[in-house]
Amino acid sequence: MVNFCLLAQSLDVISVNFWHILISLANLILLFLLIKKFLYKPVKKMFETREKELSDKYAQADDAISKANADRLAWEEKLASAEEEANDIIKNATAVAKKRAEQIVSEADGQAEIILAEAQTEAKLELEKSRNNFKNEVVEVSTAVAEKMLNREVNKEDHDKLIDQFINELGEKA
Numbered sequence: 088m089v090n091f092c093l094l095a096q097s098l099d100v101i102s103v104n105f106w107h108i109l110i111s112l113a114n115l116i117l118l119f120l121l122i123k124k125f126l127y128k129p130v131k132k133m134f135e136t137r138e139k140e141l142s143d144k145y146a147q148a149d150d151a152i153s154k155a156n157a158d159r160l161a162w163e164e165k166l167a168s169a170e171e172e173a174n175d176i177i178k179n180a181t182a183v184a185k186k187r188a189e190q191i192v193s194e195a196d197g198q199a200e201i202i203l204a205e206a207q208t209e210a211k212l213e214l215e216k217s218r219n220n221f222k223n224e225v226v227e228v229s230t231a232v233a234e235k236m237l238n239r240e241v242n243k244e245d246h247d248k249l250i251d252q253f254i255n256e257l258g259e260k261a
Contacts, residue, residue, distance in 0.1 A: 222254055 225250060
């Protein structure tokens with residue numbers, strides 16, 4: 088009997104009360120609606136706002152990356168064109184410098200030729216002058232020697248003939 092009593096008491100505890108189930112179900116539905124109204128919708132709205140902000144930031148980042156790539160390509164093109172322009176400037180400057188150097192060298196050659204021609208002319212003039220001076224000195228010396236030898240004066244024509252003959256003989260020997 089003891090077992091039966093215990094079983095009867097346990098059945099009272101395990102018994103199903105529909106009012107309790109209905110009230111629990113109503114509490115669950117009410118709790119669900121309250122949570123949905125005050126918690127789920129604001130949280131969902133917050134997640135949507137965050138998701139939109141993140142997608143906007145990703146879009147801005149993609150735009151910034153594409154703009155940066157475009158700017159990088161533009162700068163690379165400008166750098167390449169600047170390098171080409173610098174190379175052209177260097178080539179032109181080198182060509183101008185070579186041309187100027189050739190011009191300076193040709194001017195120097197021309198001046199050297201002029202100076203050389205002047206020096207040769209001066210040397211010829213000095214040589215002629217020296218010959219004339221030598222000739223005059225020889226004439227004077229030979230006149231003095233001839234006068235002493237002959238004790239007389241020699242006329243100018245005879246004297247010039249003798250000197251020219253003497254100088255020609257010296258020139259042939261030299």
